[in-house]
Amino acid sequence: MNDRATSCWVVALKTEAAVIREKYKMASAGQAGPYPVFKDATGRNWLTISGIGRVHAAAATTYLHQVSQAAPWALWINVGIAGNKRGDYGSLYLVDKITERSTGHVFYPRPMILSAMGRSSLVTVDTPEVNYRSDDLFDMEGSAFFNIACRLSCQELVMLFKIVSDGPNFDIGDLTPEKIFNLVSSAIDDISDMVVEMTPFKEKERGRLALPIGYDSITEKWNFSQSRQHQLKHLLERWHAFFPKEIPLSYLEGCPDAKAVIHNLTVKLDAHKIEWGES
Numbered sequence: 001m002n003d004r005a006t007s008c009w010v011v012a013l014k015t016e017a018a019v020i021r022e023k024y025k026m027a028s029a030g031q032a033g034p035y036p037v038f039k040d041a042t043g044r045n046w047l048t049i050s051g052i053g054r055v056h057a058a059a060a061t062t063y064l065h066q067v068s069q070a071a072p073w074a075l076w077i078n079v080g081i082a083g084n085k086r087g088d089y090g091s092l093y094l095v096d097k098i099t100e101r102s103t104g105h106v107f108y109p110r111p112m113i114l115s116a117m118g119r120s121s122l123v124t125v126d127t128p129e130v131n132y133r134s135d136d137l138f139d140m141e142g143s144a145f146f147n148i149a150c151r152l153s154c155q156e157l158v159m160l161f162k163i164v165s166d167g168p169n170f171d172i173g174d175l176t177p178e179k180i181f182n183l184v185s186s187a188i189d190d191i192s193d194m195v196v197e198m199t200p201f202k203e204k205e206r207g208r209l210a211l212p213i214g215y216d217s218i219t220e221k222w223n224f225s226q227s228r229q230h231q232l233k234h235l236l237e238r239w240h241a242f243f244p245k246e247i248p249l250s251y252l253e254g255c256p257d258a259k260a261v262i263h264n265l266t267v268k269l270d271a272h273k274i275e276w277g278e279s
Helices: 014-024 054-068 142-152 177-197 199-209 215-221 226-242 258-271
Strands: 007-011 037-039 045-049 075-083 092-100 119-124 137-139 158-166
Touching: 007 014, 007 054, 007 142, 014 045, 014 075, 014 177, 037 054, 045 054, 054 142, 075 142, 075 177, 092 142, 092 177, 119 142, 119 158, 137 158, 142 158, 158 177, 177 199, 215 226, 226 258
Parallel strands: 007 045, 007 075, 075 158, 092 119, 119 137
Antiparallel strands: 037 045, 075 137, 092 158
């Protein structure tokens, strides 16, 4: 599993993507699909460009997960520009609350990290915001990205970074690709530092979800239903605790199906007597 994606980036614009691609030396993944996909040489950092809007953000996030075969402990990152009435052009924020204006749904990202980076609420809208009626940030993709990404990984491993690009004193109509590129460029090192700081949490989640030795070879040989997959995982965890030097597959020769595998493992484990030592 070492070649599975462990950091997945979703951005709306090519200019936003260009900065991240340069930072992580990403090249095209060669996919002929609905959204462009890029990856680095290690195969651990992947990126897609969704285009503008919630529908595209949701679809592109799902597509990236399929193409990259992202691990269930992957870090999911959304980077993009956002409007704000405070006028702090170029400021970088980590989002800690998302309100989807059209539905009223509210989401609470909780990345497992303490940081001095500024935090802000985000409102996801379906048309560009020009009135800036609150102190929130405004974008057009955040809620949809988060709603999908937190189903693909641990919710605490989903992060949204927003850079203030427009407001009362910075007309959204004046934004150019060059200005957007410069805004993301000024923030990318801080974002990258946060991604690095999340590594221990990714590894902790990886350890929690890691499959026992022998699981893959057994499920490749017999067809397991989802419920029996859970049974198998639990039995193999017990097996390695009781018989750390024995290979479970060698005990299962002759089993005609997954039901027989579960039965044989259960019988073997239930018959095992733990040596507690002398009292």
